Amino acid sequence: MSLVSDIQHRDAGFVSSPGAMMGDAHDFWTLLKPRVMSLVIFTALVGMLLAPEGMNPVLGFASLLAIAVGAGASGALNMWWDADIDALMSRTAKRPIPGGRVAPGEALAFGIVLSVGSVLFLGIVANWVAAGLLAFTIFFYVVVYSMWLKRWTAQNIVIGGAAGAFPPMVGYAAATGSFSIESIVLFGIIFLWTPPHFWALALVKSEDYARAGVPMLPVVAGPSATRLQILLYTLVLAPFAVLPCFMGFGGLLYAAVSVVTGSMMIRDAIRVYRIREGAEANKAAMRLFGFSILYLFLLFAVLLAELVLPLPGLGAISSMVGI
Amino acid sequence: MNTKQTPVPEERPVDAAEDMRRRVRSRSTALGLVLAGLVLLFYIVTLAKLGTSVLIRPL
Structure with missing residues (x-):
C-alpha cells in the first residue's frame, strides 16, 4: 500500500460520523503526550545548562517551550499514525483518536502545524542548528520510528530510542549553536x-x-x-x-x-x-x-x-x- | 393514581447538544488563551532579542 493511500485509509477508518468527533481542549492536550513532554523539558534543560556560556533566561525559556511543543507535536503525529494499533491495545485504546473524540485528520493537522511552528520558533529564538536538530528529532520519531521501524523490526525501540535521547543535545545546541561531548554523553x-x-x-x-x-x-x-x-x-x-x-x-x-x-x-x-x-x-x-x-x-x-x-x-x- | 413518569427519550439529543457546546467552548477558550500567550511571548522574546535599549529612542 502506498503512503498516500495508507494515509487516506487511516483517515477513513475512524470517521464514522463527523459530527460525533469534537474533542475538547483536554483531548488535544493528551495528543501531545504531556508526560513525555515533561521528561523532554527536563532533559533539554540540563543540556542547556551544561553550555559554558549562559543563555538569556527569556530566550532559554522560549527555547524550552519550542522544544517541548516540538516533542508534543511528534507525539500527536505518532498517535495519528498508530491509531489503528492503539485501538487494539488496552494501554492505548482510550487515546483521543481510537476513543473517537478526535478525527485523524485533526490530529494530523495539529501535529504538522505545531511541528513547523516549533521548529521555526526555535530557529528565530535560539539558532538554526538547534532548530534543525529539533526538526530531525521530530522526523526521526514520526517517520523513522513510528512509520518504519515500529512495525518492522524487534530493534524498533533500540534505534527509535534515539528520538527520545536528542533533547539534551537540542538544549545544548540552543544555548551554543553547536554540540559537545557532554551533550552526546x-x-x-x-x-x-x-x-x-x-x-x-x-x-x-x-x-x-x-x-x-x-x-x-x-x-x-x-x-x-x-x-x-x-x-x-x-x-x-x-x-x-x-x-x-x-x-x-x-x-x-x-x-x-x-x-x-x-x-x-x-x-x-x-x-x-x-x-x-x-x-x-x-x-x-x-x-x-x-x-x-x-x-x-x-x-x-x-x-x-x-x-x-x-x-x-x-x-x-x-x-x-x-x- | 400513579404519578410516576417514565424517562423522556428526547432528553438524550439535548444532552448531546449541550456536550457538544461544552466541547466547542473548551476548544475556543484554549485556542484564545494560546493565541494570547503567543502574543505576549513574541513581545517578550522581541525585547529579549533586541535588548531593552530598543525602548530608548528619539520619538
Missing part, C-alpha cells in the same frame, strides 16, 4: 536506558503487542531473549551513566547517586532475568519499569542540582583521575 544515557525501560513493559504487555502485530522483542524473540537483552543493556547503562563524573560535569553527589541507583537497576534487571514464571515475573518486570523512570529522573535531577546550586565536588573526580 547525555544522549547516550537516555539511548541506553530506553531498551531496558520499554522491554520491561513489553514483557508484561506482550499479548497486547502481539494482538496489534507490533514486533516487540518479547513477541518476536520470546521472553527469555528479552530478559537477557534487558540485563545486558542495563550492565552497559549503569557504568556509562557514571561517565559525567569522569568528564567534569558530574560531581560527588552525582557519582554517589549514579553508582547506587545504577546498582539498583542492575539488581532489578537480574531479578527480571531470574524470575521467569507467574505473577512474580510480571511484578519484577513492572518493578524494573517503574524504577527505571525514577533512575533517569534522579540522574538528570542531580546533574541539574549540581549545575544550578553551589554543591561541592563538581569536577572533583575528573581532577582526581587527571582528566
Whole structure:
C-alpha cells in the first residue's frame, strides 16, 4: 500500500460520523503526550545548562517551550499514525483518536502545524542548528520510528530510542549553536536506558503487542531473549551513566547517586532475568519499569542540582583521575 | 393514581447538544488563551532579542 493511500485509509477508518468527533481542549492536550513532554523539558534543560556560556533566561525559556511543543507535536503525529494499533491495545485504546473524540485528520493537522511552528520558533529564538536538530528529532520519531521501524523490526525501540535521547543535545545546541561531548554523553544515557525501560513493559504487555502485530522483542524473540537483552543493556547503562563524573560535569553527589541507583537497576534487571514464571515475573518486570523512570529522573535531577546550586565536588573526580 | 413518569427519550439529543457546546467552548477558550500567550511571548522574546535599549529612542 502506498503512503498516500495508507494515509487516506487511516483517515477513513475512524470517521464514522463527523459530527460525533469534537474533542475538547483536554483531548488535544493528551495528543501531545504531556508526560513525555515533561521528561523532554527536563532533559533539554540540563543540556542547556551544561553550555559554558549562559543563555538569556527569556530566550532559554522560549527555547524550552519550542522544544517541548516540538516533542508534543511528534507525539500527536505518532498517535495519528498508530491509531489503528492503539485501538487494539488496552494501554492505548482510550487515546483521543481510537476513543473517537478526535478525527485523524485533526490530529494530523495539529501535529504538522505545531511541528513547523516549533521548529521555526526555535530557529528565530535560539539558532538554526538547534532548530534543525529539533526538526530531525521530530522526523526521526514520526517517520523513522513510528512509520518504519515500529512495525518492522524487534530493534524498533533500540534505534527509535534515539528520538527520545536528542533533547539534551537540542538544549545544548540552543544555548551554543553547536554540540559537545557532554551533550552526546547525555544522549547516550537516555539511548541506553530506553531498551531496558520499554522491554520491561513489553514483557508484561506482550499479548497486547502481539494482538496489534507490533514486533516487540518479547513477541518476536520470546521472553527469555528479552530478559537477557534487558540485563545486558542495563550492565552497559549503569557504568556509562557514571561517565559525567569522569568528564567534569558530574560531581560527588552525582557519582554517589549514579553508582547506587545504577546498582539498583542492575539488581532489578537480574531479578527480571531470574524470575521467569507467574505473577512474580510480571511484578519484577513492572518493578524494573517503574524504577527505571525514577533512575533517569534522579540522574538528570542531580546533574541539574549540581549545575544550578553551589554543591561541592563538581569536577572533583575528573581532577582526581587527571582528566 | 400513579404519578410516576417514565424517562423522556428526547432528553438524550439535548444532552448531546449541550456536550457538544461544552466541547466547542473548551476548544475556543484554549485556542484564545494560546493565541494570547503567543502574543505576549513574541513581545517578550522581541525585547529579549533586541535588548531593552530598543525602548530608548528619539520619538
